[in-house]
Every structure is written in structure tokens, then in C-alpha cells.
Amino acid sequence: MESLDWCLNQPKIELHAHLNGSVRDSTLLELARALGERGVIDFNDVESVISKDDRSLVECFRLFDLIHVLTTDHATVTRITKEVIEDFASENIVYVELRTTPKKNAVIGMTKRSYMEAVINGLKSIDSVDVDYIPSGMAQQNSSTTLTGDGIIGMSNGSVRKKIYVRLLLSIDRRETTAAAMETVKLALEMRDVGVVGIDLSGNPVIGEWATFLPALKFAKEQGLAVTLHCGEVPDRKEEISAMLNFLPQRIGHACFIKGEERIKLKSSKIPVEICLTSNIRTERFPSLEYHHFIDLYKSKHPMVLCTDDTGVFSTTLSREYSLAASAFGLGRKEMFELTRSATEFVFADDGVKISLREIFDAAAKNFML
Numbered sequence: 001m002e003s004l005d006w007c008l009n010q011p012k013i014e015l016h017a018h019l020n021g022s023v024r025d026s027t028l029l030e031l032a033r034a035l036g037e038r039g040v041i042d043f044n045d046v047e048s049v050i051s052k053d054d055r056s057l058v059e060c061f062r063l064f065d066l067i068h069v070l071t072t073d074h075a076t077v078t079r080i081t082k083e084v085i086e087d088f089a090s091e092n093i094v095y096v097e098l099r100t101t102p103k104k105n106a107v108i109g110m111t112k113r114s115y116m117e118a119v120i121n122g123l124k125s126i127d128s129v130d131v132d133y134i135p136s137g138m139a140q141q142n143s144s145t146t147l148t149g150d151g152i153i154g155m156s157n158g159s160v161r162k163k164i165y166v167r168l169l170l171s172i173d174r175r176e177t178t179a180a181a182m183e184t185v186k187l188a189l190e191m192r193d194v195g196v197v198g199i200d201l202s203g204n205p206v207i208g209e210w211a212t213f214l215p216a217l218k219f220a221k222e223q224g225l226a227v228t229l230h231c232g233e234v235p236d237r238k239e240e241i242s243a244m245l246n247f248l249p250q251r252i253g254h255a256c257f258i259k260g261e262e263r264i265k266l267k268s269s270k271i272p273v274e275i276c277l278t279s280n281i282r283t284e285r286f287p288s289l290e291y292h293h294f295i296d297l298y299k300s301k302h303p304m305v306l307c308t309d310d311t312g313v314f315s316t317t318l319s320r321e322y323s324l325a326a327s328a329f330g331l332g333r334k335e336m337f338e339l340t341r342s343a344t345e346f347v348f349a350d351d352g353v354k355i356s357l358r359e360i361f362d363a364a365a366k367n368f369m370l
């Protein structure tokens, strides 16, 4: 494997990360213990599920339901958001699009909006790194900081801090109705001034119909939100894949089972693909990386980026994904650096952020392209 240290040190862009899939195991266990003590859950049952490493698709979605029981209150959503962003920043991710499904729970007074406000509070509460989540022109910049061009900012007092750009995508869960999906899109539109830039369609891929989500996704697009779709996660979905590609989303995730005509359509569309290697292997989309479609897309120069999907659920990091790709597909340092740098062009943030990211990668090129 290409040295994990090198992959850790290079600046990286993460475009496919689900909040509740990225929670630290230690945090989940702590939350489970507390709920166990209150008699809400049986801690021993939960511990064995959380500690398991390999999970089938069905088991993964059961785990998500369990994670949601543990995390869905305002204070915990704030806490996990803070920890997830701190973890991403600690491995030199300079830009992350974090996606999450806004949730309601009348019993604790949670609305989709208050859930998202708890996420924003998590971003605000981070003080170990500089977090940029407000789009240009929407807030006063911290005048005591200047970008040095390597993902690090120089403070007017001479100290140096890491900086991470964070933008948010609101996910529509495939279990939701058209009305619920529309509510999420409207919320996203109202929260553009706090860093929401787009919509994601995710959830159990064998549940739900494309036609249910289409009206909300169309509306999102018309209103200028970017859209990314989980597409081709399971076999035999020719019609849905075709309809999704015809929709022309700004990006798609996974694309594991896009074959024949649809594969040709994908390639000619140039829609960037978010590739999640460990996620695909752990959920047995492919028997091993040797069979993964990464290399076909890569060789045909299709726009793509490596992502984690769920660092917690799949026990991975973005650095590890790069290291895996290096060993499985023979990528050298230059290729890995160019792969993550190329994602600058398909982030959903505004042009000001793209310009800053180009500067960060240009400045880092001399150290990482050797």
C-alpha cells in the first residue's frame, strides 16, 4: 500500500459522507451505554452490532436505524457533527460536503429544521480548526485570518491553524413520500445562507420508486440546488438508472451496477462519480477491488473522486481509501494528488471556494507531486 502517512498528509476533498454513518465507534458505544443505563435499549445487543466489522446490505440499514435511535436528539446531533468535521480536518481534508437526512421526532420537539439547526450548531461549536461554512457574501469573514495556500490559515497573531470548508447536502431517504421529499428541498432552499448547497437521494436502494422523488428533485434543480443521486447500488435497476441519468444530476454516487447502454450514457454524460471502495467491498457489491469499476472509469478519464460514504460504519478514512486505490490500481503519488485535486471542479460550492481550493492544491503540488 502507498504509505498511509503520505495519503494522510496530502490535502483531500471529501464529497460523499453521511453524517450518521461517520460517527466514531467510541461515541456510539458511549451513547448506547447511557441509553442502556436508562433502560431504553439493551446495551449488550447494541455493542455486538456496533463492534461487528463486515455487514451485509440489510445489516447496514438495520445498523443505521439503531444509530438513529442513539443520535437523534438535538444535543447529540450537534456533538456528532462537531466530531465528524474535526475527524475529517485531522486527516487534512480541506473541503467536505457532509450530507444528512433531516429528521422529525414530535416526542422531543424535533422538526426537520430544528434537526438542521442542531447540525449548524455543531459546525459553530468547532474551535480546534477554522470552519468555513457560510457562502461568500453571506457573512463577514474573520478579518484576522489570511489563506496561505495550503489549507492552513495564518492568523494575524502569527499562529497557524487548519482550515476546512464545509458545505451541506440534505438527503432524501428512499422511504420518504413525495411531500416529505418536497419539505426537505424547501428546507434546503431556506438554509442556503448557512451552507446548504444541494440535495442527495439515498437510503435502502431496494425501497421506493424514482417517480416518488422526481417532483422534489426537479424542483430542487429548478431552484438552483445541486443534486447528487445514489445510483446503481443494486443490480437489475436498468429503468431507474436510465431515468436517473436522463435527469442529469450534477453527480452520482457508487454507480456499481451501471452496465451496457446505461454505462455508455454515463460515460458520454461526463457526470462525475463519487466512488466509495471500502463501502462497496464491505457490502459485497464486488467480490474484490479487482472487479471494481473504478479502473474502467479511471482509464477512460471519467470525472470521479474517492470518498468514504460512512467512515464509522465501514471503519475507514479518506486517507485509507487513497492508500487502497494506490495498491489495488497501481496509482502513484502524482495520480492520487491529481485525483483529489480534480474534484475541485465538481464541488457544489460557489466559484469563490473553487478558486481557493485551486490555490490550495497549486501551492501543495510542489510537495506532493514528487
Ligand SMILES: CC(C)=CCNc1ncnc2c1ncn2[C@@H]1O[C@H](COP(=O)(O)O)[C@@H](O)[C@H]1O
Pocket: 018, 019, 020, 021, 056, 057, 058, 060, 061, 064, 065, 099, 100, 101, 102, 171, 173, 202, 203, 204, 205, 230, 233, 279, 283, 309, 310
Ligand atoms: C448498505 C450501505 C450502507 C450501502 C452504501 N451506502 C449507502 N447507500 C444508501 N444510503 C446510505 C448509505 N450510507 C448511508 N446512507 C443513508 O444515510 C443515512 C445515515 O446518515 P444520515 O442519517 O442521513 O445522517 C442512512 O440511514 C441512509 O439513509
Ligand SMILES: [Zn+2]
Pocket: 016, 018, 202, 230, 253, 309
Ligand atoms: Zn452513500
